[in-house]
Amino acid sequence: MTLPKVTVLMPVHNGLPYLERAVESILRQTHAEFELLVIDDASTDESGAVLSAMRDPRIRLVRHERNMDLVATLNEGLDLAQGEYVARMDQDDISLPERLEKQVAFLERHGDVGIVAAGARLIDGSDRPGAVLPLLAGHDLLRWSFCFGCPIAHAGVMMRRSLILELGAYREEAFRCEDYDLWTRAAGKTRLAMIPEVLLHLRRHASSMTRIWPEDNVRNALRVASAHIQTILGEEPPPGVLRTLWLQEVRDPADATAAANWVGRLCDAMLSDPSLAFVERRGIRLDAAARLFMLFANGISHPALWPALGRSLKMDPLVVARQAWSVTQRHFPGMAIS
Numbered sequence: 001m002t003l004p005k006v007t008v009l010m011p012v013h014n015g016l017p018y019l020e021r022a023v024e025s026i027l028r029q030t031h032a033e034f035e036l037l038v039i040d041d042a043s044t045d046e047s048g049a050v051l052s053a054m055r056d057p058r059i060r061l062v063r064h065e066r067n068m069d070l071v072a073t074l075n076e077g078l079d080l081a082q083g084e085y086v087a088r089m090d091q092d093d094i095s096l097p098e099r100l101e102k103q104v105a106f107l108e109r110h111g112d113v114g115i116v117a118a119g120a121r122l123i124d125g126s127d128r129p130g131a132v133l134p135l136l137a138g139h140d141l142l143r144w145s146f147c148f149g150c151p152i153a154h155a156g157v158m159m160r161r162s163l164i165l166e167l168g169a170y171r172e173e174a175f176r177c178e179d180y181d182l183w184t185r186a187a188g189k190t191r192l193a194m195i196p197e198v199l200l201h202l203r204r205h206a207s208s209m210t211r212i213w214p215e216d217n218v219r220n221a222l223r224v225a226s227a228h229i230q231t232i233l234g235e236e237p238p239p240g241v242l243r244t245l246w247l248q249e250v251r252d253p254a255d256a257t258a259a260a261n262w263v264g265r266l267c268d269a270m271l272s273d274p275s276l277a278f279v280e281r282r283g284i285r286l287d288a289a290a291r292l293f294m295l296f297a298n299g300i301s302h303p304a305l306w307p308a309l310g311r312s313l314k315m316d317p318l319v320v321a322r323q324a325w326s327v328t329q330r331h332f333p334g335m336a337i338s
Helices: 019-027 047-052 070-080 099-109 139-146 161-166 178-186 214-233 239-247 253-271 278-298 303-315 319-331
Strands: 006-012 034-040 059-063 085-088 113-123 129-132 157-160 191-203
Touching: 006 019, 006 070, 006 099, 019 034, 019 047, 034 047, 034 070, 047 059, 059 070, 070 161, 070 178, 085 099, 085 161, 099 113, 099 157, 099 191, 113 161, 113 178, 139 178, 139 191, 139 214, 139 253, 139 278, 157 161, 161 178, 178 214, 214 239, 214 253, 239 253, 253 278, 253 303, 278 303, 278 319, 303 319
Parallel strands: 006 034, 006 085, 034 059, 113 191
Antiparallel strands: 085 157, 113 129, 113 157
């Protein structure tokens, strides 16, 4: 029997009403050499019946009698996967038809890349389109972004299975941020990339995971970010500074001033690499300028933050205009520059 090139790994727990459309979006892929490994983690709705009714030989269905939760289910899927590449997929998202084809082609062309993400557009529960998540095509631009958050949509990645197993797969201690933790660990061993076009519709709705456990997400994410920053600067930022860096909340002017200093240090460290591509160098500089500007804007009443504005303008003289345009786009997404 010929093994599939790709295993699409889809954990499911109470996936209605979006489950069938998510599965169909994979079955309609232009890349033919895949298996869809669906692990039903003890759903209590009708997800099991919906999955059983979908008679397609590419679907491999595994059922849990008791709920094992996401990290254990993902690691089980990695063990069961038959494909050289593992593509993640969630129960409520939609993969565009060429997603797998383009990701396989990318990994085949770039042997030094272990994980390739898909560009993603947010949609709501009624399929109304929202913002496109930042399209960060380069490895070092992704490493920079990991200092402040997770810019990769988990449901849109394709990974070399052997690499992920070598890294120890997903870790329970990073629960709810297991993907963020994995990408930051992988960044020290392989190159990461993103295809800079929308290949995934990422659903955000009232029952999405990020809305149910926000505090757990933040707490674990800050630990991941702290460890990642240490790999760049050799030290971890203090907790108040880290929270300011990650959430852009100015609660204490001293923390905000220190956070601005950390942004500058991280930027200097990243830009000191002479091999950095121009587009990544520019992207890091502009993003650093935007972060310094937002720290200033959020704490404008504190004189100690005025130097952050000065450095922001030095990095990007157009930062004020760019931020004004960004706000306009968030409120009026249909607008375009003529």
